[in-house]
Amino acid sequence: MNTFEHFKIKKQLGNAIADLGFTTPTPIQEESFSTIMGGFDFVGIAQTGTGKTIAYLLPILQDLAFSEQANPRVVILAPTRELVIQIVEQIEKLTPYISVRTLGVYGGTNNIKGQKIAVAEGIDIIVGTPRRLYDLVISNVLRLKSVKKLVIDEVDIMLDFGYKTQLKNIFEHLPTKRQNILFSATMTTYVDELIDTFLINPVKKTISLSGTPLENISQVKYAVPNFYTKVNLLNHLLADKEEYNKVLIFVGTKINADRLFETLDFDSDMSVIHSSKEQNHRTNSIEKFETGTSRILIATDVIARGIDIDKISHVISFDAPFYAENYMHRIGRTGRAEQLGKAILLYTEKEEPLKDEIETLMKYTIPAMEWPEEVAINGQLTPEEKEKPEIQEEINHKKSEIDRGASFQEKSAKNSKEKKERKSYERIIKERYKKPIRRGDKIQNMKKKKRK
Structure with missing residues (x-):
């Protein structure tokens, strides 16, 4: 079995890895290190929770020499503010013994002036969402002429968010001679197009297909008639605080996220995040969940891709996701770092086709649970259930x-x-x-x- 010592990384980086308690690289980390170190364009396809961030950070930090130049040499693009923050945090954890200037930039705040000042002071690595990074470029504060490596993390979500135009605009300001590194949980036609257009003979590594269920996650499903009966079931299950000690609940819409937050019985135990929430609220909600101040976090798919929190005991899909691949991203939030995890899927009759697509993708039939006798069926319907339901957050x-x-x-x-x-x-x-x-x-x- 290989260890990080086989990578022959520099001592300062090795000490940081030891401090973090890492000994054995994950498959995607093994596959990517030598290729990225060799300067080749690289495309890594691996499921959520397999160590993709460290897979590209290690070789980048290994190759990054000390410099006092003002312009960044590494650009890392991520689709959400939450993911930008977590990448910056991961860099800081890996560089306590290395002098690396890192800055995270993202929108949704009034702090662009502060970000401009930080850029002008000089940085080695800039991590940002495409829109904010491009705003800094066109304001002539951020100059990309010295960039040697470009990383696009969660590239499939990046393209789904409509960032294709921003990516092309950013590419126009980057040096033609650079190394491109793409990481994704799924391979879509949009990702293929981006690879064919902007990468030169990239090395592609697929560690596991997005439809392969994670072996260390047990899954069950409940057939439920409507929203408020789902709430009754959750109130019944989540009452067991010892079993459900850290629960991430996915919902399909912002409306349902707020409605669920208001109707569940665990006020002081819950937090909620979605794209309409202010950044401070989102950050505080994640911090409360991460530290255990709240044991239940309600989130939409759009936001949750950037969440990287250890020891989540359960992932509950309150609404079946519109795209089957998103179910894999959801359940990948539990059972991380080879720990055991549990996933629960709730689905109505209207959501049954979505459930079927998930099982077809995984080539696995999720075991069905019998309905608890003590849980009442609620005949009340939401306004959306009375009409044609909107399942995905984006179509709100x-x-x-x-x-x-x-x-x-x-x-x-x-x-x-x-x-x-x-x-x-x-x-x-x-x-x-x-x-x-x-x-x-x-x-x-x-x-x-x-x-x-």
Whole structure:
């Protein structure tokens, strides 16, 4: 069995790995280290929780020499603020004995001035979401002429979020001669297109297919008639605090996330995050869940891809995900680092086709659980259940809102008039650089799928 010593990494980096208690590299870490060190373009496909972040950070940090130059030599792009923060934290854990200047940049805050100051002071590695990083580039504060390595993490989600235009714009400012490193949990046609367009004879390594169920995660499913009966079942299950000691609950929409948070019986034990929550709220919610202040975290798929928290006892899919691959991302949040985990899928009759797609993808039939006699069936329906349900978070934005342009939020007549008289900086930038107003290509596929 190989150890990190076989990588022959420098002593300072080896000491940091020892401090973290890591001894044996994961398969994706073994496959990627020598290839990335050799300077080849690399594409790594591996499931969530298999150590992808360390897989690209180790060879990058091993190859990164001390420098006082102002411009960054490494750019790491991630789809969410949460993932940016966690990548920066991982770099800091690996570099206590190495002088590396790292900065994380992302939107959703009023701190772009502070980020500009930090960039101007000089950095070695910049980690950011595409939109904020590109805003820094076009403001002439961030210059990418010295970049030697470009990493795109969770590239499949990056493209689903509609970041294709931003990526192309960023590529135009990067040196042609550079190393490209892509990591993803799934391989889609959009990822293939990006690889064919921008990478040169990349080395591709697929460690495990996204449809392969993780062996150390036990799965069960419950057939449930509606939202409020799902709530009754969760109240029954989660009452066992010893068994359900750290629970991540996935919901399909922001509306359902807030509704579930308001109706479950565990107020002081819960946190909730989704894309409409302020960044401070999202950060605090994750910190509370990570430290154990709250044992239940309710989240949507859009946000949860950036969550990397140890010792999650259960992942509960309150709503079946619209895309079967997302179920694998969900359950991959438990059973990490070879620990045992448990996953529970709740599905209604309308969600049964989605459940079937999940089982087809995994080539595995999730064991069905008998309904607990003490759990009452609630006949109350949500407004969405009375009508055609919207299963995925991204389609919460109604067509009329999308057609308006850059903003997806409802505006009063007064505010609308003010916007016409004076456009925001964000709106001007979007119009000038043709940033996409839609949330991703998958939304279009979703609409096509519904019309069939």
